[in-house]
Amino acid sequence: MSPQPSVNTAAAETGALVQISGLQKHFPIVRGLMRREVGRVRAVEDLTFSLKAGEVLGLVGESGSGKTTAGRSLLRLVEPTGGSIRFDGTEVTTLDTGTMRRFRRHMQMIFQDPYASLNPRKRVRSILGTAIDLHLPCSRSERDDRIASILEKVGLPADAMNRFPHEFSGGQRQRIGIARALSVEPRFVVADEPVSALDVSVQAQVINLLQDLRRDMNLAMLFISHDLSVVRYLSDRVMVMYLGRVMEILPVASLTRPRHPYTRALLSASPEPDPDQKRERILLKSDLPSPANPPSGCVFRTRCLHAAPACAAAVPALTELAPGHLAACDRLTELA
Amino acid sequence: MTAPVPDDVMLAVRGLEVRFHGEEGVAHAVNGVDLTIRRGETLALVGESGSGKSVMSLATMGLIPTPPGRLTAGEILVRRRDGSVVDMRTAPERVKRTIRGNEISMIFQEPMTSLNPVYPVGDQIAESVMLHKGVSKAAAWKRAEEMLDVVGIPDPHRRVQEYPHQMSGGMRQRVMIAMALACDPSLVIADEPTTALDVTIQAQILDLMRRLQRDFGMSILFITHNLGVVCDVADRVAVMYGGRIVETAETRTLFKAPGHPYTRGLLASVPRLEEGESGYGRRLYAIPGTVPSPLIRQTGCTFASRCDRVIEACHTAVPPLEDVSSGNGLPPHSLRCIRWRDADVAAAVR
Numbered sequence: 248m249s250p251q252p253s254v255n256t257a258a259a260e261t262g263a264l265v266q267i268s269g270l271q272k273h274f275p276i277v278r279g280l281m282r283r284e285v286g287r288v289r290a291v292e293d294l295t296f297s298l299k300a301g302e303v304l305g306l307v308g309e310s311g312s313g314k315t316t317a318g319r320s321l322l323r324l325v326e327p328t329g330g331s332i333r334f335d336g337t338e339v340t341t342l343d344t345g346t347m348r349r350f351r352r353h354m355q356m357i358f359q360d361p362y363a364s365l366n367p368r369k370r371v372r373s374i375l376g377t378a379i380d381l382h383l384p385c386s387r388s389e390r391d392d393r394i395a396s397i398l399e400k401v402g403l404p405a406d407a408m409n410r411f412p413h414e415f416s417g418g419q420r421q422r423i424g425i426a427r428a429l430s431v432e433p434r435f436v437v438a439d440e441p442v443s444a445l446d447v448s449v450q451a452q453v454i455n456l457l458q459d460l461r462r463d464m465n466l467a468m469l470f471i472s473h474d475l476s477v478v479r480y481l482s483d484r485v486m487v488m489y490l491g492r493v494m495e496i497l498p499v500a501s502l503t504r505p506r507h508p509y510t511r512a513l514l515s516a517s518p519e520p521d522p523d524q525k526r527e528r529i530l531l532k533s534d535l536p537s538p539a540n541p542p543s544g545c546v547f548r549t550r551c552l553h554a555a556p557a558c559a560a561a562v563p564a565l566t567e568l569a570p571g572h573l574a575a576c577d578r579l580t581e582l583a
Numbered sequence: 584m585t586a587p588v589p590d591d592v593m594l595a596v597r598g599l600e601v602r603f604h605g606e607e608g609v610a611h612a613v614n615g616v617d618l619t620i621r622r623g624e625t626l627a628l629v630g631e632s633g634s635g636k637s638v639m640s641l642a643t644m645g646l647i648p649t650p651p652g653r654l655t656a657g658e659i660l661v662r663r664r665d666g667s668v669v670d671m672r673t674a675p676e677r678v679k680r681t682i683r684g685n686e687i688s689m690i691f692q693e694p695m696t697s698l699n700p701v702y703p704v705g706d707q708i709a710e711s712v713m714l715h716k717g718v719s720k721a722a723a724w725k726r727a728e729e730m731l732d733v734v735g736i737p738d739p740h741r742r743v744q745e746y747p748h749q750m751s752g753g754m755r756q757r758v759m760i761a762m763a764l765a766c767d768p769s770l771v772i773a774d775e776p777t778t779a780l781d782v783t784i785q786a787q788i789l790d791l792m793r794r795l796q797r798d799f800g801m802s803i804l805f806i807t808h809n810l811g812v813v814c815d816v817a818d819r820v821a822v823m824y825g826g827r828i829v830e831t832a833e834t835r836t837l838f839k840a841p842g843h844p845y846t847r848g849l850l851a852s853v854p855r856l857e858e859g860e861s862g863y864g865r866r867l868y869a870i871p872g873t874v875p876s877p878l879i880r881q882t883g884c885t886f887a888s889r890c891d892r893v894i895e896a897c898h899t900a901v902p903p904l905e906d907v908s909s910g911n912g913l914p915p916h917s918l919r920c921i922r923w924r925d926a927d928v929a930a931a932v933r
Contacts, residue, residue: 309781310752416873417632446631446808446874451852451867458866473781476854480867503856516786518811520853522835530790531783534751 270294270330305482352382355428359440361420372408418449599657614826627817685715692775705743730761753784825885
């Protein structure tokens with residue numbers, strides 16, 4: 248039996264299960280034979296938030312916003328270049344490789360692409376069993392029981408464990424991916440676009456399943472999506488990222504009344520299947536700038552319809568506007 | 584044999600069947616589809632993966648690879664610029680080539696893979712102009728530059744020399760649109776043109792397409808799985824499932840009074856931003872099961888295995904596409920469901 252890393256329970260008093268502060272991930276841009284660093288892609292800058300046990304935070308952003316890198320950095324699937332990640336009181340960033348590996352029992356990931364994230368040569372038993380062997384070693388029959396029970400939880404028959412990934416549809420594969428993440432009974436899960444590759448009718452099945460699982464297992468979750476309306480069905484709070492920085496964090500009940508100009512534009516651009524719904528359409532100028540060369544000051548200012556010269560001067564701080572509602576924009580009082 | 588095509592109809596597909604022969608058997612991708620698009624109209628063809636919607640677009644362009652594909656029945660009638668009508672199913676390749684990219688053009692989903700990476704975008708736009716309009720290279724390049732300006736690419740004189748990799752995804756999709764419109768086509772087939780784009784860029788592209796349709800007056804067959812986008816762009820909607828049209832109506836009617844159980848289920852399963860104070864913890868309706876395999880020939884209604892109103896008769900014969908609005912003076916609304924006379928459906932669609 249491998250020893251489980253001890254988890255400090257002191258943090259339970261503050262109520263936070265996951266505490267992220269100042270998380271940063273830069274990727275070096277290297278050139279030439281000497282692999283000289285010529286620049287940096289600032290994928291994630293100064294990410295700070297906390298999550299209570301059983302709480303779901305939706306993370307929304309467009310491509311290049313750094314949302315996937317943020318999710319991976321939290322589990323150290325990519326090494327953060329700065330900041331702190333505390334899980335239940337334990338500082339995760341300084342754990343050695345072996346300890347970190349065992350620690351992942353508590354922090355798991357659900358991936359986007361149900362076709363690419365399952366090994367096509369392995370049966371479902373072995374796909375789910377690998378994680379169980381590492382984290383919760385037990386006898387062969389106990390292991391099969393565990394696999395059968397988690398398969399049932401995600402709505403698949405127990406005999407699915409004898410089959411290969413290609414024998415399943417996209418929605419069923421995503422259920423297998425979810426079962427793999429949950430088979431070791433984690434308390435925190437990063438779900439990276441788990442329903443984006445699925446058809447609408449199947450997407451609804453998986454969203455409902457995730458709702459059930461988070462309730463039954465009291466899961467804390469970072470739910471990453473590019474789709475504001477999907478996030479709304481699962482999240483307690485929503486965090487909006489743009490070019491590596493957090494623009495706004497708001498309670499889900501305020502989602503249709505955001506304050507930050509970027510969130511407003513994002514909301515207005517999301518098409519709704521309702522002919523009576525005539526939301527004011529805000530068309531943003533141009534495209535996302537390169538994260539290797541982000542604008543000075545507020546990173547959104549080059550596309551913002553309300554940008555003023557002062558926006559170039561300093562990075563606006565996340566400021567609390569109402570309980571649980573924060574936005575990083577210096578012009579909010581003028582825009583309200 | 585061919586019923587006449589009314590003057591304002593740009594595309595009339597009638598009873599089209601498309602099969603693909605593979606190692607695992609015959610895939611019945613399109614099983615008797617009827618579609619009509621009028622001048623200046625946008626028809627959205629909606630469906631999930633495997634519904635046959637992309638096969639419809641390729642068939643209309645005369646681009647189904649044969650083998651393995653075969654158009655086994657039906658006609659694809661296209662109104663030409665001179666007013667004559669040609670059947671894209673039976674027309675000789677020589678004729679089809681003068682139509683494709685000229686009178687009918689296509690905007691593909693993936694601007695990254697649909698543009699040739701080794702030629703400047705100007706070359707790629709100019710190519711079809713030279714081919715179809717018989718103008719000089721210089722004139723075609725000038726047209727390319729003009730088109731980049733039309734689709735809102737800044738500094739077109741410089742951009743026309745650039746290669747696709749020098750542009751962002753949104754820019755590339757604008758180039759695709761410029762290419763599609765360069766010969767002033769009367770029908771544009773847009774197959775998931777915004778699916779690969781971020782929502783803020785999608786909003787820009789949809790806005791552009793709307794503006795261009797107003798200025799150029801072309802008809803658009805807009806193929807998508809996204810019901811929000813449909814609601815945004817379409818005049819009329821045809822819902823496709825299992826290779827058949829199961830419902831067709833004007834956009835407003837379809838969203839406000841859907842009749843087919845599949846359309847109803849699909850609309851109920853879309854996550855929405857504006858419904859109620861918070862979606863949190865609220866259940867989405869989920870259609871049980873999955874899309875049936877096109878390899879298995881269904882005797883009755885293709886949706887029967889997933890339908891919550893299924894009765895014995897649904898399994899015995901394919902239901903006809905019936906006009907459910909007749910006699911009310913309402914715009915046409917057709918359903919392929921034998922249970923549409925049920926009190927609640929009939930009440931909803933009227």
